[in-house]
Amino acid sequence: MAAFWRLRIVRDLGIALIVVFGVGSIAMLLAHVSPIDGFSALFDGAFGTTSEFAETLVSATALLFPALGIALAFRAGLFNIGAEGQLILGGLAAGIAGVFVPGPPVVSIVVTLLAGALAGGLWGGIAGFLKARFGANEVIATLMLNVVAALFANYVVNGPWHFATATEGETPLLARSAWLPTIVPDTRLTIAFVIALLLALVLRFVFTRTVFGFELRAAGEAPEAARRSGIDLSRMALLALTLSGAIAGIGGATLVTGVLHRFNTGLSPGYGFVAIAVALVGNLEPLWIAVAAFAFGILQNGALSMQAEANVPRDIVNVVEGLVIIALAGRRYVASRRST
Amino acid sequence: MNALGAALVALGVLTLIKATPLIFAALGGVLSERSGVVNIGLEGMMIAGAFTAVCVSGATGSPLLGACAGVIAGAALAALLAYVATKLAFDQIVAGTGVNIVALGGAAFGLVLVFGQPGASREVTAFGGPGETGLTVLALVLAAALSFFLNRTPWGLRVRACGENPRAAASAGIDPLRTRFWAVVAGGAIAALGGVYLSLAELDLYSDGMTAGRGYIALAAVIFGRWTPFGATGAALFFGFFSALQYTLQRAGIPSELMQALPYLAALVALAGLAGRVRAPASDGVPYVADSVRRA
Numbered sequence A: 001m002a003a004f005w006r007l008r009i010v011r012d013l014g015i016a017l018i019v020v021f022g023v024g025s026i027a028m029l030l031a032h033v034s035p036i037d038g039f040s041a042l043f044d045g046a047f048g049t050t051s052e053f054a055e056t057l058v059s060a061t062a063l064l065f066p067a068l069g070i071a072l073a074f075r076a077g078l079f080n081i082g083a084e085g086q087l088i089l090g091g092l093a094a095g096i097a098g099v100f101v102p103g104p105p106v107v108s109i110v111v112t113l114l115a116g117a118l119a120g121g122l123w124g125g126i127a128g129f130l131k132a133r134f135g136a137n138e139v140i141a142t143l144m145l146n147v148v149a150a151l152f153a154n155y156v157v158n159g160p161w162h163f164a165t166a167t168e169g170e171t172p173l174l175a176r177s178a179w180l181p182t183i184v185p186d187t188r189l190t191i192a193f194v195i196a197l198l199l200a201l202v203l204r205f206v207f208t209r210t211v212f213g214f215e216l217r218a219a220g221e222a223p224e225a226a227r228r229s230g231i232d233l234s235r236m237a238l239l240a241l242t243l244s245g246a247i248a249g250i251g252g253a254t255l256v257t258g259v260l261h262r263f264n265t266g267l268s269p270g271y272g273f274v275a276i277a278v279a280l281v282g283n284l285e286p287l288w289i290a291v292a293a294f295a296f297g298i299l300q301n302g303a304l305s306m307q308a309e310a311n312v313p314r315d316i317v318n319v320v321e322g323l324v325i326i327a328l329a330g331r332r333y334v335a336s337r338r339s340t
Numbered sequence B: 001m002n003a004l005g006a007a008l009v010a011l012g013v014l015t016l017i018k019a020t021p022l023i024f025a026a027l028g029g030v031l032s033e034r035s036g037v038v039n040i041g042l043e044g045m046m047i048a049g050a051f052t053a054v055c056v057s058g059a060t061g062s063p064l065l066g067a068c069a070g071v072i073a074g075a076a077l078a079a080l081l082a083y084v085a086t087k088l089a090f091d092q093i094v095a096g097t098g099v100n101i102v103a104l105g106g107a108a109f110g111l112v113l114v115f116g117q118p119g120a121s122r123e124v125t126a127f128g129g130p131g132e133t134g135l136t137v138l139a140l141v142l143a144a145a146l147s148f149f150l151n152r153t154p155w156g157l158r159v160r161a162c163g164e165n166p167r168a169a170a171s172a173g174i175d176p177l178r179t180r181f182w183a184v185v186a187g188g189a190i191a192a193l194g195g196v197y198l199s200l201a202e203l204d205l206y207s208d209g210m211t212a213g214r215g216y217i218a219l220a221a222v223i224f225g226r227w228t229p230f231g232a233t234g235a236a237l238f239f240g241f242f243s244a245l246q247y248t249l250q251r252a253g254i255p256s257e258l259m260q261a262l263p264y265l266a267a268l269v270a271l272a273g274l275a276g277r278v279r280a281p282a283s284d285g286v287p288y289v290a291d292s293v294r295r296a
Helices: A002-006 A008-030 A035-047 A050-075 A083-100 A105-134 A138-158 A192-209 A211-221 A223-228 A233-260 A271-281 A286-310 A316-327 B002-034 B042-060 B063-086 B092-115 B128-152 B154-164 B166-171 B176-202 B214-224 B229-252 B256-274
Strands: none
Touching: A008 A035, A008 A271, A008 A286, A008 A316, A035 A050, A035 A286, A050 A083, A050 A105, A050 A192, A050 A211, A050 A233, A050 A271, A050 A286, A083 A105, A083 A138, A083 A233, A083 A271, A105 A138, A105 A233, A105 B256, A138 A233, A138 B214, A138 B256, A192 A211, A192 A233, A192 A286, A211 A223, A211 A233, A223 A233, A233 A271, A271 A286, A271 A316, A271 B092, A286 A316, A316 B063, A316 B092, B002 B042, B002 B128, B002 B154, B002 B176, B002 B214, B002 B229, B042 B063, B042 B092, B042 B176, B042 B214, B063 B092, B063 B176, B128 B154, B128 B176, B128 B229, B154 B166, B154 B176, B166 B176, B176 B214, B214 B229, B214 B256, B229 B256
């Protein structure tokens, strides 16, 4: 039992659960709701029916993509706090590509997802470039880029490029051919869920079985040793942040092609930030991150019915998620001093 | 000429108005980082200050009490970050990110609990124009005071010692963990004043997202200002100028989003241009863990 508890992932999951139920209960009491009613509304909303369970998996998928991207960057010793902006721009690019590039389903799906990956990768790559070329702090750069991304998306859908056929704050509805096929009929659960799980498997393989993955982890865990053995840390920073952004961008694209079928400025209720908690709870290991994404999917989706049924404002979920991040900040993420 | 002069004066005044919350947050950041703790949570401390100030002013009708409560709330949130960053030696960047999320969610949750509505509070008694001026003056005075404190007092020396070389500071009898803790808490209190300014001086209510990433610009201002109070204030004025331009140039047909993005873009450019040429406190961001020998 003691050995089991010593497993980092078990301990972290335990801490996260304590925070969720402890703080959640206190907040519910503050809102004059019995925690039993509140949590049962939450779990009922997450698991009650097939379509509610499907929605939970939709939320989990939305979190899994950016969380995997964040984990990739963290593994390389880089704090990508910019998944939110990368995800939004990935969604925007997919929303535009989906309107202008009609074609047979396979083609338009691939094109929209690639557009998302490119846009997200470009946004992450900017931070990577500033880091690699100038040594600019990636934390602050990605935080700024988040704000700029949101403003840019606003501009595109409301400004002079405003689409004649769309309402304020949105792109037009995508052509049917660009919609991701559902895997459970009459729900919004699409093959995005499968893609996300496959991506987790691929990343696990990359981390554990490839030279690139080894170099990436080396750059994160022992940068000085990595540099001395010939790994170009600047190039690694550029690559890691670009890939990290691309993965978040694909996530944004799947929200557009699978869930909303258009881009709108409310695409993400902060998935890119919650995903930090998901990546940490998952101990930066892709398969555990998938498990953590499922757990946070329950919270995200259940919060809606907790608010509707039990009158607990759903924002409490964000408080809980933020506290989970703080509680799990104990791991050493960078071996040496960061450059500024 | 007179019209141009008036426009320039208006731009100058607007620059001060827009820079004031940034100055407070940046000064809070300077104090915290000089002690060796990177404070990503400035944004969250501004939110805590802005929201709590509105709640208390709404309940008591006194904006002054509101401001005090806001400062205390910012300090309390900073104490959470300070505790995990010093005593527990947690990662400061990850924990600071969590602090921001907690504050944003907590204020949104609190809006419903206290004011019974999501999105924004009702209007409360605020400082208005004189308070705006007063807080701007206070920000500038604080910059001078902090500069004096850091450079000319023994306490300031201790704070700086903990940011440069906590081990050496410890062997000189200073407790790095305690010093850092209180520097972060005081920094949070100062940053919260920036939030108070937004909610009780510039406006008279709290609305979700009203801090709009100013805490992040303040982080850039700290670097841009080379971790000194006057430098950070200058950088905050610089970014405030770009915010002010937004209103002046709006009539010229430049998209408002581009103008809103200007201070962030300016900060990005500054970040890249200055990196490598400025030196952070040597132990900024590095948790201090006492040697086990000393503990024994």
